[in-house]
Amino acid sequence: MPHLPHSSPAALPLIDLPGPDVTVRRLRHPGRWVSGGIVLLLLAVIVRAFAVGQIQWTVVGQFLTAGVIVTGFGWTLLISACALALGVVLGFAFGIMRLSENPILRFAAWLYVWVFRGTPVLLQLLIWFNIALVFPRLYLPGLIDARMVDVVTPFVAAVLGLGVNEGSYLTEVVRGGIGSVDRGQKEAAHTLGMTPGQTMRRIILPQTVRLILPVLGNSAIGMLKFSSLAATIAMGEMLNAAQRIYFINGAVIELLFVCAVWYLAGTTVLSIGQYYLERHFGRDAATATSDRRGFWAWARRPAARGEA
Amino acid sequence: MSLAVKAVGIRKSFGSHEVLKGLDLEVAYGEVLCILGPSGSGKSTFLRCINHLETPNGGYVWVDGAIMGYELNRGALQELPVKRLRAQQSQLGMVFQHFNLFAHRTVLGNVIEGPMVVRGLSRDEAEARAMGLLEQVGMAAKASSYPSQLSGGQKQRVAIARALAMEPRVMLFDEPTSALDPELVGEVLEVMRNLARGGTTMIVVTHEIGFAREVADRVVVMIDGEIREMGAPQQVLSDPGDPRVRTFLSRVLA
Ligand SMILES: Nc1ncnc2c1ncn2[C@@H]1O[C@H](COP(=O)(O)OP(=O)(O)O)[C@@H](O)[C@H]1O
Numbered sequence: 001m002p003h004l005p006h007s008s009p010a011a012l013p014l015i016d017l018p019g020p021d022v023t024v025r026r027l028r029h030p031g032r033w034v035s036g037g038i039v040l041l042l043l044a045v046i047v048r049a050f051a052v053g054q055i056q057w058t059v060v061g062q063f064l065t066a067g068v069i070v071t072g073f074g075w076t077l078l079i080s081a082c083a084l085a086l087g088v089v090l091g092f093a094f095g096i097m098r099l100s101e102n103p104i105l106r107f108a109a110w111l112y113v114w115v116f117r118g119t120p121v122l123l124q125l126l127i128w129f130n131i132a133l134v135f136p137r138l139y140l141p142g143l144i145d146a147r148m149v150d151v152v153t154p155f156v157a158a159v160l161g162l163g164v165n166e167g168s169y170l171t172e173v174v175r176g177g178i179g180s181v182d183r184g185q186k187e188a189a190h191t192l193g194m195t196p197g198q199t200m201r202r203i204i205l206p207q208t209v210r211l212i213l214p215v216l217g218n219s220a221i222g223m224l225k226f227s228s229l230a231a232t233i234a235m236g237e238m239l240n241a242a243q244r245i246y247f248i249n250g251a252v253i254e255l256l257f258v259c260a261v262w263y264l265a266g267t268t269v270l271s272i273g274q275y276y277l278e279r280h281f282g283r284d285a286a287t288a289t290s291d292r293r294g295f296w297a298w299a300r301r302p303a304a305r306g307e308a
Numbered sequence: 309m310s311l312a313v314k315a316v317g318i319r320k321s322f323g324s325h326e327v328l329k330g331l332d333l334e335v336a337y338g339e340v341l342c343i344l345g346p347s348g349s350g351k352s353t354f355l356r357c358i359n360h361l362e363t364p365n366g367g368y369v370w371v372d373g374a375i376m377g378y379e380l381n382r383g384a385l386q387e388l389p390v391k392r393l394r395a396q397q398s399q400l401g402m403v404f405q406h407f408n409l410f411a412h413r414t415v416l417g418n419v420i421e422g423p424m425v426v427r428g429l430s431r432d433e434a435e436a437r438a439m440g441l442l443e444q445v446g447m448a449a450k451a452s453s454y455p456s457q458l459s460g461g462q463k464q465r466v467a468i469a470r471a472l473a474m475e476p477r478v479m480l481f482d483e484p485t486s487a488l489d490p491e492l493v494g495e496v497l498e499v500m501r502n503l504a505r506g507g508t509t510m511i512v513v514t515h516e517i518g519f520a521r522e523v524a525d526r527v528v529v530m531i532d533g534e535i536r537e538m539g540a541p542q543q544v545l546s547d548p549g550d551p552r553v554r555t556f557l558s559r560v561l562a
């Protein structure tokens with residue numbers, strides 16, 4: 001179809017064009033003010049509801065720094081740290097096995113992921129806690145010979161349960177990270193004469209660590225929260241301590257709020273740490289160059305998929 | 309002239325696809341050999357068989373007194389453990405089409421990696437020698453940059469320095485300028501020209517006919533996994549006997 005010069009009523013003749021310094025009036029966004037106002041109003045309603053509701057805020061304040069709670073939070077931190085460390089070690093070990101040339105090692109790593117990612121972590125905790133029902137004694141010739149209940153204390157069960165489960169997730173992350181380092185660099189290392197072990201340690205893993213660091217940050221935050229599951233196996237971490245207190249004094253919601261405050265404090269600190277860690281390690285990676293806006297801008301970014 | 313490389317009856321298949329159909333090649337010390345041929349004719353595969361990045365399905369490669377990847381044992385080829393294979397591979401410097409620099413290492417870090425890890429040089433010694441090589445390829449000023457901060461031509465020059473750092477007997481180049489913007493090709497060819505002048509033994513897969521004509525002592529044309537033509541550049545490039553080689557050359561020279 002030929003392009004016809006159309007003369008709609010809106011046509012602007014050249015003669016009417018304004019000068020270069022013409023005033024520009026921006027579009028207004030009344031909708032934004034309205035929706036913002038509605039949200040603020042709802043927030044105020046929620047805050048007021050809690051302020052006047054059946055909560056004794058003085059009790060919350062009182063127990064926030066109670067010895068049992070603080071000790072419990074200490075246990076929470078310790079379980080999380082140990083379980084995360086175990087998870088990272090297992091994740092790297094099985095992640096590397098997952099890409100081994102040896103099909104049996106590959107299968108073993110696949111089996112590990114299949115079992116521990118395919119069952120609920122709470123169930124795994126309970127099984128570890130009750131493992132003595134299956135194996136009454138732990139006997140490794142020359143190393144250890146003890147009753148299982150003495151070895152697998154609630155603390156050990158919690159660390160094993162959470163750590164082994166986390167390891168199964170990290171296995172897949174490590175596998176993906178290793179796979180994303182291009183094959184060419186591996187070949188270049190080989191032509192320099194580097195052995196597979198040297199190539200893995202010096203070329204592949206350092207780049208993998210950088211890629212999986214954001215995931216590890218999320219893992220740490222998730223772990224801090226999931227450690228509360230250990231309350232169910234009589235591990236005296238914070239939630240368990242809070243439960244034991246409110247069974248006696250009845251201040252259920254107050255003590256749960258105390259826990260919420262501590263968990264939020266913990267996850268906030270971890271988020272800040274994650275930000276600086278990512279910024280440090282992201283220095284030369286292509287991924288993190290766009291994020292230089294400071295922590296708060298970073299914290300309000302849209303959540304990544306799978307971020308716990 | 310003593311031989312540096314002798315390839316004997318190299319065959320390679322991927323699945324049922326036979327890519328190399330029994331190639332023989334001899335390269336003498338100090339010689340520059342250019343391999344030309346249409347895309348998909350097996351040039352990269354041949355180069356990768358020479359340094360055992362790919363294991364040939366048949367035939368073997370002899371480099372400087374040893375068979376790559378094997379040991380002659382009572383008339384049979386006994387496969388070598390990976391550590392000894394790597395030691396052999398480090399005798400052959402390889403420059404890839406896509407540079408393959410270590411992304412997490414600086415320019416200097418890339419060049420000292422092999423000497424430090426494989427040859428056990430101290431950091432000071434490795435760095436001193438690396439700076440000399442970077443000087444040679446005109447990249448000394450960028451020693452502390454990361455690969456992502458370099459142009460393609462700069463990356464390739466660093467990759468050449470990294471390969472040279474192992475003091476290889478032979479340098480292999482797999483289309484070193486094919487991934488470069490046209491204006492960056494010259495700087496890489498210049499470095500290679502200087503290496504050739506300095507007496508480096510080189511096997512170069514390339515589409516740069518001009519470079520082959522000027523620098524090569526011999527030219528090989530590969531088509532469909534076979535060497536169809538081999539000889540002095542003038543002879544092969546201007547008067548090829550094989551009709552398929554003639555078709556290929558008329559296409560690339562056009
Ligand atoms: N790893 C591989 N797996 C399967 N086929 C391959 C592989 N590498 C190369 N080929 C095939 O071998 C043939 C020759 O490839 P290549 O040696 O890269 O040719 P050239 O370098 O001459 O372009 C092509 O058909 C290619 O598809």
Ligand SMILES: [Mg+2]
Pocket residue numbers: 351352353482483
């Ligand atoms: Mg190729």
